[in-house]
Amino acid sequence: xxFKKMKPQINAPSRASGGRIHVCQRAYVSMHHxxxxxxxxxxxxxxxxxxxxxxxILMFSITVLVFSAIVLSFDTLSQQSKKSAMQGSFxxxxxxxxxxxxxxxxxxxxxxxxxxxxxTLEYDFSIPAxxxxxGYSVNITNNQVIIESDNGAKAWVxxxxxxxxxxxxxxxxxxxYKFIYNGTANAIEIGRQ
Amino acid sequence: xxxIENEKAQFxxxxxxIIAIGLVITTALLNNIIFQGNMAGEAGSDPxxxxxxxxxxxxxxxxxxAYRNANGTSDSLKIANFSRQMxxxxxxxSKIYALRxxxxxxxxxxxxxxxYRYANFTNNGMANGxxxxxxIESVNNATIVVNISTITPPFNISITNSTKTxxxxxxxxGNSIVSNSQxxxxxxxxxxxxxxxxxxxxxxxxxxxxxxYGRTFIRARDYILNATVTFSTSKVRANLTIPVSVPW
Numbered sequence: 545x546x547f548k549k550m551k552p553q554i555n556a557p558s559r560a561s562g563g564r565i566h567v568c569q570r571a572y573v574s575m576h577h578x579x580x581x582x583x584x585x586x587x588x589x590x591x592x593x594x595x596x597x598x599x600x601i602l603m604f605s606i607t608v609l610v611f612s613a614i615v616l617s618f619d620t621l622s623q624q625s626k627k628s629a630m631q632g633s634f635x636x637x638x639x640x641x642x643x644x645x646x647x648x649x650x651x652x653x654x655x656x657x658x659x660x661x662x663x664t665l666e667y668d669f670s671i672p673a674x675x676x677x678x679g680y681s682v683n684i685t686n687n688q689v690i691i692e693s694d695n696g697a698k699a700w701v702x703x704x705x706x707x708x709x710x711x712x713x714x715x716x717x718x719x720x721y722k723f724i725y726n727g728t729a730n731a732i733e734i735g736r737q
Numbered sequence: 738x739x740x741i742e743n744e745k746a747q748f749x750x751x752x753x754x755i756i757a758i759g760l761v762i763t764t765a766l767l768n769n770i771i772f773q774g775n776m777a778g779e780a781g782s783d784p785x786x787x788x789x790x791x792x793x794x795x796x797x798x799x800x801x802x803a804y805r806n807a808n809g810t811s812d813s814l815k816i817a818n819f820s821r822q823m824x825x826x827x828x829x830x831s832k833i834y835a836l837r838x839x840x841x842x843x844x845x846x847x848x849x850x851x852x853y854r855y856a857n858f859t860n861n862g863m864a865n866g867x868x869x870x871x872x873i874e875s876v877n878n879a880t881i882v883v884n885i886s887t888i889t890p891p892f893n894i895s896i897t898n899s900t901k902t903x904x905x906x907x908x909x910x911g912n913s914i915v916s917n918s919q920x921x922x923x924x925x926x927x928x929x930x931x932x933x934x935x936x937x938x939x940x941x942x943x944x945x946x947x948x949x950y951g952r953t954f955i956r957a958r959d960y961i962l963n964a965t966v967t968f969s970t971s972k973v974r975a976n977l978t979i980p981v982s983v984p985w
Contacts, residue, residue, distance in 0.1 A: 596747075603751055611758060618766050647786045651975070654790055658797075659861035660979035663965070667785070668972040 626676045630697035633675045638689040638701030641682070644669055645689075648723055648732055649705035665725035668737055673719050683713045684734060707732055785973050788839070792830075796843055796964050797981045799826045804962070804983035816847050839970045846963040850983075855886050855960060858935035858942065862961040862982045868936040872944060872956050877926045879946030881915040883907070885938055892938040896920055898928040907938065917946065957985045 644667050655662050671682065680693035686709045692698040708731040714721055720737040803822035809815040827843045834841040848854070859866030873879075881894065885907055894905045894915070903923040905915060920928070927949040943957040961980045968975045 599747070607751070607755060607758075610755075614759075614762055618762060622766060650786050651789055651977075654786070654793070655977050655979065658793060658979045659863045659866060660793075660977055663976040663978060664974065665976070666974045 626678075627695060627697045630676050630678060630680075630693060630695070631699050634680070634691040634693075634697060634699035635701060637671060637675075638682075638691050638699055641669065641684065641689050642701045642703040644723055645684075645709065645732060646703055646705060648725055649707045652707050652725060652730075662725055662727055667723040669721055669723070670719050671714070671716055671721070673716055675716075679716045681713055681715050683711075684709060685711050705732070710734070785970070788970075789968055789975060789977070792841065792966060792968060793977065793979050795830075796826075796966055797979065799823065800845060800962055800964055800981040801983050801985060804959075812850070816850060819847065819850075820845065834968075839968065841969075842967040844965045844967075846965065849960045849962060853886075855939045855941055856958050856982065858892065858932045858938045858940070858958075860935070861980065862958055863980060864936055866936070869931065869933050870935065871929050871931045873948070873954060874929045875927045875949045876930060876954075877947045877949045877951075878917045879920060879930065879944055880917050881905075881913075881920075881930070882943045883913045883915075883940065884942070885910045885913070885940040887940070888938040890937065892932075892934045895931040895933050896924050896928050897931065898924050898926070904933070910940070955985055958982045959984060 648665060648667055651665060652662050673679075675693070678693045678695055678697070680691055680697075683690040683692075687702060687704060689701040689703070690698070691701075707725070708729065710726075710729075710731050710733040712734040714734060718736065722735055722737050724733045724735050725731075726733055800823065803819045803826070806822060807815040807819040809818055823843065823845045830843065831841055849856075856862035857864050857866065859868055860870040861867070883894070885892075888907060888910055890906075890908045892907045894907075896903045896905070901924055903920070905913075907913065930944060941957070941959040943955070945953070945955050945957075947953050960983055962983055963978055963980055965976065965978045968977075
């Protein structure tokens, strides 16, 4: 096609112009061929379609969308790490409780091996009110400590004692508890401080 | 006019704004992860059982020592001297544990001694202790002194080596001495000395001699004295009663 021979179809951009497609073709070709005439240069440099408000709205919308996507993805990651962190903390806390129980059991057995008796034995312990901003429950059975929260984080810590354990479930809302040895029942019980 | 109409800085501001938001998000996320990763649960435990076991052992040792050291022309004087040493021990022990943040008190019960309630010939001196038990092994020579206050036969002292057993039967209260020459007449060394049916008898005994390793030994029991130990720390409160065989 020889565009040089074509007569310009418009003198100025017009909304009413029906030759819009033709204009675009010319503009495209002109950019690649160089050598614009005055009308073409004016059209190319015309920035009437550029709106600061529209640009701001577009950029702001895109930014909000991107920001939301990032926050959502980070929140998902954060929830995963939160659950893992809670399970780790539960295991540490459960181990601490199991150590206390077995310590009391050892003391009772040592006293018995001496032929003696345990008149009173109390061992205080405290649990955090929340772990990663979540409450939780501690269920102590005859052979394991089970700690779990509503978001699904759960940990088991097994232990073995010759003394009986009176099963109990305690909650993090009350933080201060104690293990009590009941010599009559030869059992370790859980009570409030 | 050109500088006023130039709008390229919008992109710089926008880029700065996005970077700032990104930094805030990253910081919050990292903080959250680091906080949760380092959040410590209630781990560990104070070495309670070692403290209490040590305390029981040193209390028992001190009571034995105090009994052996208790001199006097009468039992009441001996008991007074015994109690004085135990009070001294209790005071020093309290100071030592106070420095470590704990409280301790030892109360000794000398009623068995005062009322001549002798111990059973069981392993731990209690009526429910092991009735058949070996007092000492690998003996080269020994002298056995037994003073029986109450007895419900059978009860015997069994002296055994790898090939032979000699049993000395006791059927009535009273003092008995089994000399080394008597033992040698029946059993050659090395032998073990055991009590059989020790729960059927109460009294005191003393067995002295040498082992095949060349070491002298004393196995003796007069009474079982009870020591009540009260132990308390910031987290633990314990009250234990332990029977202590004296003098050894």
